[in-house]
Amino acid sequence: MESKLVIPTEGQAITVDQNNRLNVPNNPIIPYIEGDGIGVDVTPPMIKVIDAAVAKSYGGERKIHWMEVYSGEKATQVYGADTWLPQETLTAVKDYCVAIKGPLTTPVGGGIRSLNVALRQELDLYVCLRPVRYYNGTPSPLKNPELTDMVIFRENSEDIYAGVEYQAGTAEADKVIDFLKNEMGATKIRFEQNCGVGIKPVSKEGTERLVRAAIQYTIDNDRDSLTLVHKGNIMKFTEGAFKDWGYELAQKEFGAELLDGGPWCSFKNPKTGKEIIVKDVIADAFLQQILLRPAEYDVIATMNLNGDYISDALAAQVGGIGIAPGANIGDGVALFEATHGTAPKYAGLDKVNPGSLILSAEMMLRHLGWVEAADLVVKGMEGAIANKTVTYDFDRLMDDATLVSCSGFGDAIIDNF
Numbered sequence: 001m002e003s004k005l006v007i008p009t010e011g012q013a014i015t016v017d018q019n020n021r022l023n024v025p026n027n028p029i030i031p032y033i034e035g036d037g038i039g040v041d042v043t044p045p046m047i048k049v050i051d052a053a054v055a056k057s058y059g060g061e062r063k064i065h066w067m068e069v070y071s072g073e074k075a076t077q078v079y080g081a082d083t084w085l086p087q088e089t090l091t092a093v094k095d096y097c098v099a100i101k102g103p104l105t106t107p108v109g110g111g112i113r114s115l116n117v118a119l120r121q122e123l124d125l126y127v128c129l130r131p132v133r134y135y136n137g138t139p140s141p142l143k144n145p146e147l148t149d150m151v152i153f154r155e156n157s158e159d160i161y162a163g164v165e166y167q168a169g170t171a172e173a174d175k176v177i178d179f180l181k182n183e184m185g186a187t188k189i190r191f192e193q194n195c196g197v198g199i200k201p202v203s204k205e206g207t208e209r210l211v212r213a214a215i216q217y218t219i220d221n222d223r224d225s226l227t228l229v230h231k232g233n234i235m236k237f238t239e240g241a242f243k244d245w246g247y248e249l250a251q252k253e254f255g256a257e258l259l260d261g262g263p264w265c266s267f268k269n270p271k272t273g274k275e276i277i278v279k280d281v282i283a284d285a286f287l288q289q290i291l292l293r294p295a296e297y298d299v300i301a302t303m304n305l306n307g308d309y310i311s312d313a314l315a316a317q318v319g320g321i322g323i324a325p326g327a328n329i330g331d332g333v334a335l336f337e338a339t340h341g342t343a344p345k346y347a348g349l350d351k352v353n354p355g356s357l358i359l360s361a362e363m364m365l366r367h368l369g370w371v372e373a374a375d376l377v378v379k380g381m382e383g384a385i386a387n388k389t390v391t392y393d394f395d396r397l398m399d400d401a402t403l404v405s406c407s408g409f410g411d412a413i414i415d416n417f
């Protein structure tokens, strides 16, 4: 198939060395997917804010060369019906090592459950990293929202997201149920005649690479604790195993020692000497404790579905998914993305909060090592919120705010650099 990509002539590709360390030129080419629904609203202000932050920080010495790549509805327009995720998009993200995307709708039919999940799985982006912090002045349902300061490491490649699922009433579902009953001795499947079945693979290798990345982050960023969040009391061999493998890895690879006979353990941060606690909590208890005692949690490692629920819940505590950033990270490849979806009712209205994608791009700048530009984006965001110049989602919860559009909020961030 003929390529639909226009490669910027003045830019250069980011590369990685054999240890997956980035080599970032001053003029990197960064592929971006605009996204469906409100993607058309949030992506242009993201690019404008990031370009302005880079220009102001480096005075023309550094510049991002953006390259549009396609997925979702726009891909079907560019490549033809039914092409939701072209191979050259996957290849570009892999080849250029760092990319960013807007939200994508799950296509109806077409055999793909979720384009977002497909991108993560095809590129083996096994860490979904979602930091959650409070910006002063943001409306929140909590009395002390500033106590919520957590970083979620969500396993991004397995769990029920593997898509091994059979529809009720089909020959496949009946066959799996037959197998479970007759060969595996399962006796507790109720109403087996019309019963869908899903499989939840959770592996030692998948758990270890996620927990390893989370502990390394805890060390590198001088954080206090790592909490494994799971429902292992019920799903003993999947979520329970995640917890056990996580603790084992902390001991085996980071020298953690049991506290009071375990299972909690701790080790000294090799960079700062500070003690890092490794602990666990059952997911339902965690969801009430993040409201009641958020200060007790810091870096979180959890499985795919728990991580999805937890990231929206925590985002709500500090202002909502309108400003909740994220990144999908693998070995040598990173795809930054907003936490929210396509919010179709707001598409094209220049209304929603672009903060989530802008802060995802801020994470991207930090990933490139362009910390001065990243710091400027944070400063601009803090200033815009402190001045109460906000989009509808904050405006409806604030007194005396100045309501601005999606693009207007991007401009307000730049005004506050």
Ligand SMILES: NC(=O)C1=CN([C@@H]2O[C@H](COP(=O)(O)OP(=O)(O)OC[C@H]3O[C@@H](n4cnc5c(N)ncnc54)[C@H](OP(=O)(O)O)[C@@H]3O)[C@@H](O)[C@H]2O)C=CC1
Residues within 6 Å of the ligand: 038, 042, 102, 103, 104, 105, 106, 116, 321, 322, 337, 338, 339, 340, 341, 342, 343, 344, 352, 353, 354, 355, 356, 393
């Ligand atoms: N990573 C991705 O690309 C994701 C894609 N999706 C997909 O998006 C589609 C819609 O999903 P849905 O469940 O409605 O979730 P959405 O996140 O799209 O929207 C839910 C609600 O969240 C609020 N919201 C979302 N984005 C913003 C924003 N930028 N600024 C302010 N408020 C915002 C709005 O709340 P209010 O109505 O109160 O104003 C909106 O109605 C589905 O196809 C889903 O699969 C979903 C999640 C992630």
Ligand SMILES: O=C(O)CCC(=O)C(=O)O
Residues within 6 Å of the ligand: 105, 106, 114, 115, 116, 117, 308, 339
């Ligand atoms: O792909 C989807 O539709 C959902 C993804 C999602 O909810 C998330 O990434 O948090």
Ligand SMILES: [Mg+2]
Residues within 6 Å of the ligand: 308, 309, 312, 339
């Ligand atoms: Mg989600």
